[in-house]
Amino acid sequence: MASWLLGVGILAVYILGIVSAIMALMSSRTSQGAVAWIISLLTFPYVAVPAYWIFGRPRFYGYVTARGQRDTILRRVLDGYRHNMSPFTPSSHNADIQAVEHLAMMPLTRGNRAELLIDGTATFDSLFRGIEAARDYILLQFFIVRHDSLGMKLQGYLQQAARRGVRVYFLYDEIGSRKLNEGFLADLSDAGVEVSAFRSSRGFKHRFQLNFRNHRKIAVIDGKHGWLGGFNVGVEYLGQDPRHGPWRDTHMKLSGPSVMGLQEAFWEDWHWATHEVLSLAWQPEVTYEENHSVVIVPSGPADRQETASLLVQHAIHSARKRLWVTSPYFVPDQGVQDALRLAAMRGVDVRVMMPERPDHLLIFLSAFSFLPDMVRAGVKIYRYLPGFLHQKVILIDDQAAMVGTVNLDNRSFRLNFEITACIPDAKFAGQVCLMLEEDFARCRQVSLGELKARPMWKQLLSRAAYLLAPIQ
The missing domain is CATH 3.30.870.10 (Endonuclease Chain A)
Structure with a gap:
């Protein structure tokens, strides 16, 4: 009897793993996340099934806007x-x-x-x-x-x-x-x-x-x-x-x-x-x-669209002369990464300011897996030296700026409720520009040589950390 119950329990876990894998296939926020969840759910269902139902849910249900x-x-x-x-x-x-x-x-x-x-x-x-x-x-x-x-x-x-x-x-x-x-x-x-x-x-x-x-x-x-x-x-x-x-x-x-x-x-x-x-x-x-003039942009996991990610991509595509971004946690999705590289390739002055000192190690390590491609495309990466950088600001040309709570990472794009003020005003953009110029003066620019010189074990660790980005 006990062995029969054990067998039924094992079968039920594997069935739940298959069902959860199908759900991950149909609804995961990123293809990277879908592949990771499907492999885990089919290979290690005892651990992966409860983890998926806590960390893998694609949307926040029940919230009424x-x-x-x-x-x-x-x-x-x-x-x-x-x-x-x-x-x-x-x-x-x-x-x-x-x-x-x-x-x-x-x-x-x-x-x-x-x-x-x-x-x-x-x-x-x-x-x-x-x-x-x-x-x-x-x-x-x-x-x-x-x-x-x-x-x-x-x-x-x-x-x-x-x-x-x-x-x-x-x-x-x-x-x-x-x-x-x-x-x-x-x-x-x-x-x-x-x-x-x-x-x-x-x-x-x-x-x-x-x-x-x-x-x-x-x-x-x-x-x-x-x-x-x-x-x-x-x-x-x-x-x-x-x-x-x-x-x-x-x-x-x-x-x-x-x-x-x-x-x-x-x-x-x-x-x-x-x-x-x-x-x-x-x-x-x-x-x-x-x-x-101001637009307030609330975003969150209850939205029908991926509001925060699309907002950032739109800002990048709108830039003609400069696109300056500050974010303490910089692990953007593929769409934002591609948009930043393309902006730099068409001659936009694309700068990303990040902290020199991390406070979340996995997120800090994740960035090193894609920063070399960014720098090769012409994106300029800066590290803020005096202390911890936590501001979330985007400057678009000399015409608009955004200030809010959105970090450039998966959590802000898909898991967090966030809020951003978009101000399409040249005078306000000028004030933001002066502020960021002072910040960039306190940064060091990261070179491609520095990124390529990292030892192999650090490169492997960064890549592994990046694979966890969808649930960070």
Whole structure:
């Protein structure tokens, strides 16, 4: 009897392996990932089957976006507020912007003020001033929140806001903020702050969605001002962690109709986490201090399209003179790699800035498997020397820039919820250009000789790490 049960169990595991392999064949995010999963599932089903159901799921199921649904409570609210946006949306613009709008499922808006915030002090000073000025509500979302001096300072500002009658909603990723203790959250709740984890694996039906993350960093004050960019909440982001040294990052503050896009992304995330539909102000307020045009592009594994990857590829194909990219984690998919090489071949000044010091070894090693081909094609690779580089910025010619949370790797392209601000404005692009020129002056350029001189064992290790890129 026992041997019969054992045989049935072994057969069931292999059947599950075959079924999972078929699913991987039909739905894996990349051909590289499909081949890796199929071989593993058919050869080592005892290990590969549970791994596939945790790490190999192609999409995030159950998440409702107002932009993508036809008849939901969220959609009905969205339709009403989008009508309010029409006075601030240009009646016509070029095809490049139309493509971004299609990806974002959000309109380009004018009458905005976009302010670069360079490094931690400028970012958190600006954010804390905004929290102090809040009168109606605060929406705050981070991937990582730490219970350190910066986290406690943020907690204090939020508690004060809640006690003076401001509605405060605080959303965090339960994996990114896994070290955040219950006492920190309880103190916020006791002060009247509404607190929730994103809960990617919420409920029995979605219990295997463990490999997805909400990597967005969003703050919205009263629907009038918003913040997004690379910063999380921890003293290392202020350069106070000796392991990382000086921390180089970029955030930005938006004022005007584009803030509605940030608010909408938070609103959808909060709905997923809590089932609540927040009552917020949906009347855009215009500012003509700078009159920047802005498109907010939310992206994530619930999208029908691979929004983040397509957005980056579109930016690369749009470049005519220069394409400067900064990313702490640079393991782009094949489409982005090909686009970068082709841009360099047609004479575009393509530069990629990466950190000299890694904080994720596998991702750092993966890049060495394809960097030689990049350099041969004319892509210039730079390593940032003073400390850890964490900013996610793209400059396209002298006409447009992108600032957000998207890294150039598979996780940001397909596994994370992310958010990007696209600003097709020459003046703002000029500010980004000056900022990046200072950063490049603190870098060293990587030569082809340096890459080819790496010992064989390092080359093999890099190639093996690259094979794991689809699940990193």
